[in-house]
Amino acid sequence: MSQKMWTARARESWQKNLPIEKLIPDTQPSYVASWIYVFGVLTIAALSMIVLSGLILAFAGPAWYHTSSFGHWVNSLHFWSVQLFFAFMVIHLWGKFWMAAWRGNRFKTWVSGAVVFVLSIATAFTGYLIQTNFDSQWIAFEAKDGFNSAGIGAFFNVTNLGQMLLLHVAFLPAVLGLLTLIHVLMVRKRGVVPPIDADSSNTEAAK
Amino acid sequence: MSGWISNFMNHPATYLKAGWIQISVSNLIVILLMLSIFVLAILLPFPNKHSDEDAK
Numbered sequence: 001m002s003q004k005m006w007t008a009r010a011r012e013s014w015q016k017n018l019p020i021e022k023l024i025p026d027t028q029p030s031y032v033a034s035w036i037y038v039f040g041v042l043t044i045a046a047l048s049m050i051v052l053s054g055l056i057l058a059f060a061g062p063a064w065y066h067t068s069s070f071g072h073w074v075n076s077l078h079f080w081s082v083q084l085f086f087a088f089m090v091i092h093l094w095g096k097f098w099m100a101a102w103r104g105n106r107f108k109t110w111v112s113g114a115v116v117f118v119l120s121i122a123t124a125f126t127g128y129l130i131q132t133n134f135d136s137q138w139i140a141f142e143a144k145d146g147f148n149s150a151g152i153g154a155f156f157n158v159t160n161l162g163q164m165l166l167l168h169v170a171f172l173p174a175v176l177g178l179l180t181l182i183h184v185l186m187v188r189k190r191g192v193v194p195p196i197d198a199d200s201s202n203t204e205a206a207k
Numbered sequence: 208m209s210g211w212i213s214n215f216m217n218h219p220a221t222y223l224k225a226g227w228i229q230i231s232v233s234n235l236i237v238i239l240l241m242l243s244i245f246v247l248a249i250l251l252p253f254p255n256k257h258s259d260e261d262a263k
Binding site: 035036091095 | 237249
């Protein structure tokens with residue numbers, strides 16, 4: 001028997017694990033009709049606004065968003081989207097924690113969400129460091145002692161504006177976006193976790 | 208900024224302290240708001256709840 005190409009193996013694995021019906025479903029179990037299940041997609045909506053406003057800020061630059069009224073508005077939009085992103089994500093986390101969302105072979109989904117949460121904190125932190133104002137200067141000089149005492153100050157230099165800027169606008173968003181995508185695909189593969197006392201006839205079996 | 212917002216924002220935060228616990232009033236308000244939203248999200252009925260009977 002001839003060995004299949006890696007492309008064929010990858011395609012068959014994808015079709016087996018995540019067929020198109022699961023990837024783009026048109027129905028959900030009835031227990032999903034609850035406000036507590038809305039906070040995951042609200043988090044993604046806030047993340048989309050962060051990326052969109054962040055792109056505008058990146059292209060226009062600090063000389064624009066520190067001086068023009070529209071620049072201030074987009075800067076504020078970016079900031080408040082982050083506040084909503086964290087609020088929605090934490091409420092999503094509370095909801096998933098209390099329904100033990102790692103049940104039904106969903107442990108990796110839970111862990112990927114936890115990793116995204118920690119990475120989001122790092123991304124927000126680098127955002128505070130690149131405001132190019134006295135606030136960011138104060139935060140950087142307070143934080144450097146912490147990073148130096150942890151022994152990672154040479155690799156993660158919070159007073160290096162160029163390093164923090166590139167981490168914030170390139171590396172961290174790329175990793176965060178990829179992990180968010182993987183997290184959502186895992187939810188699609190296993191299905192939305194049912195409530196603990198859900199009727200088993202109304203739940204999709206997680207494979 | 209003008210009015211009460213500028214008065215609120217242009218001063219150091221007010222902190223509440225009880226033993227080893229210390230929290231700013233702003234952070235406390237945000238946490239209480241999030242807890243309220245969490246409880247409401249569980250208790251409030253979801254509008255236009257779709258059922259199989261509706262589809263028939």
